[in-house]
Amino acid sequence: MRPNKSDVLIAFKAISLTDDMSVTEKRVAATLLDHYNRCTGQCDPALNTIATLLGINRRTAIRATGSLERSGYFRIDRHGGKFHRNSYQPIWARFRAWENGWAERRRLAKQFRSAAQNLSPLQGPGCHIGDGGSATQTCSNNQSDLTSAPQQQESQRALSATEVTAVKSLSKQSESGPQYSNAQDRFHGKQSYGEVARIAAERRWNEALTRQLASAPDVFAGVIDAIDSDLSNATTEVEMTRRGRGVEFLLVQLDRRKAFHECGCLR
Structure with missing residues (x-):
């Protein structure tokens, strides 16, 4: 079958x-397409020719062409070309299906980006209040009119570091029964440092x-339904090693799964 104008x-x-x-395999596939004659449909470069052009071993070229055939990108007619060389025919429908999947991935990425743009990028005041002195707290768990000293504000912003210090301190205590000042200390005292870090990472990406999808409830609901335990654990691992990148990893993986499912390209 001859290709359409845009198929190549x-x-x-x-x-x-x-x-x-x-x-x-990408290099071999591109070489095969480069040898394809759109007028006659002939595409029968010798394996030695492919290997010489790419600077690879002949056996490597054989393995690559076989893999391209198994993945459905090319059909090989063995000894069907000139001088009994293999003839390679691109499966244009396979490439078109990939293009449809790619277009859907771009559409989803644009949808997520539009949803994010509707949210305010500011997470709090962009500058110091007044002359940079103490100010009234506005947190929901602090409804009093009392002010908080700069040192106290700094300790609140460094909560994760405080948790880490608390865990390390608790791990050094004897097993005879450490004294806890409140319920939060008792909770962290029963967990390892890795468990606390994992819980914090999972909370951050959630x-x-x-926040990112607050203005798009339908999209948010669909994303929640699509998250399984494996993807949740993988996202937490990414957040633990690359702070702030967990949600980006999650959306990319969901985007990829949906696109490949719809085009029937899952391996």
């Missing part, structure tokens, strides 16, 4: 962006997701 361009685009080809 779509094929090169798919080869460049798809994540189901290795680097060598709160970030809620």
Whole structure:
């Protein structure tokens, strides 16, 4: 079947962006497309030619072409070309399906971006109040009119560091029965440092997701339904190692899953 006018361009685009080809397979696929004759449909470069052009071993070229055939991007007619060489035919429908999936991924990314743009980027005051002195607290858990000293405000902003210090201190206490000043200390005293860090990371990406999609409840509901335990754990791991990047990882993974499911490209 002869390609449409844009099929070759779509094929090169798919080869460049798809994540189901290795680097060598991408190079071999591009070489095959480069040898494709749109007028005659002939595409039968010798394996030695492919290997020489790419500077790879002939066996590597054989493995790469076989992988491209198994993934459905090319059909191989063995000994069907000139001088009994293999003939390679791109499966244009496969490349078009990838293009449809990519378009859907872009649409979802734009939808998430639009939802995020409707939210205020400010998480609090952008400058010091007055001359930078003490000010009345506005937190929901502090309804009094008392002011908080700068040192106290700094300790509140560094809550995670305080938790870490508390856990380390508790781990050094004897097993005879440490004294706890409140329920929060008792809670952290029974957990390891890694458990506390994991709980904090999971809380951070959940709160970030809620803030980002607060103005798009339908999208938020769909995202929540799509999060399974494996994806939740993976997102927490990313947040623990790269603070603030967990929710970004989550949305990209959901975007990729939806796009590949709809185009039928899941491996």
